[in-house]
């Protein structure tokens with residue numbers, strides 16, 4: 138499932154060919170993917186120009202002409218775009234078609250149909266449920282410390298919670314915790330100031346590195362990435378830790394496969410006594 142770096146990379150790849158283009162026609166072949174419904178999406182976007190293409194959390198966002206609202210697309214498990222002109226044959230699983238005023242046709246393909254195509258007049262309202270952007274200026278160490286202090290829960294499920302910090306998924310949550318030397322089950326409200334600072338650096342560092350490598354490719358849905366060669370724990374169960382040589386462990390945490398080094402990320406240091414300076 139694409140996370141922040143893969144969505145960011147997708148936005149950057151599609152921006153030059155979408156910004157400034159008017160959407161001439163929209164066809165949905167999977168009505169449950171359109172929100173609030175197909176007619177509302179069509180009415181909202183057809184005839185409108187894409188002024189800006191950007192990312193918010195794991196959404197691709199097309200800002201339309203001033204006052205005309207926004208098109209938000211969430212790729213979820215298997216959603217991806219294809220330019221019709223780049224294919225001799227139609228790809229499988231086309232769920233929606235966007236025709237542009239320059240004659241180009243963009244297909245939205247999605248084998249598993251979990252993706253969403255949303256028209257929203259009010260962007261703030263539509264994204265009210267999303268937490269802070271980890272790469273934006275407002276995500277400071279102090280902000281992270283405040284967030285963590287408010288939650289008496291395990292750190293990894295919190296990192297995956299899009300309503301708290303937006304954009305991290307299973308891969309980058311595992312990688313960030315490894316960088317910060319934190320056990321995935323560490324209680325959020327028991328981190329020392331030093332651990333919070335490490336986690337803040339780790340989250341930003343791993344996301345920036347992943348964007349630099351065009352994200353992670355683990356299946357054919359997202360083929361462009363090179364970050365999979367630089368992952369330290371995700372998908373590496375049983376292989377030696379790059380820091381200490383201990384085999385990377387795998388466990389289930391909040392229903393998600395979780396990878397960590399049992400030595401570098403021991404649960405120690407997660408006590409109240411480590412909090413006060």
Ligand SMILES: [Zn+2]
Nearest residue numbers: 378381398401
């Ligand atoms: Zn280790």
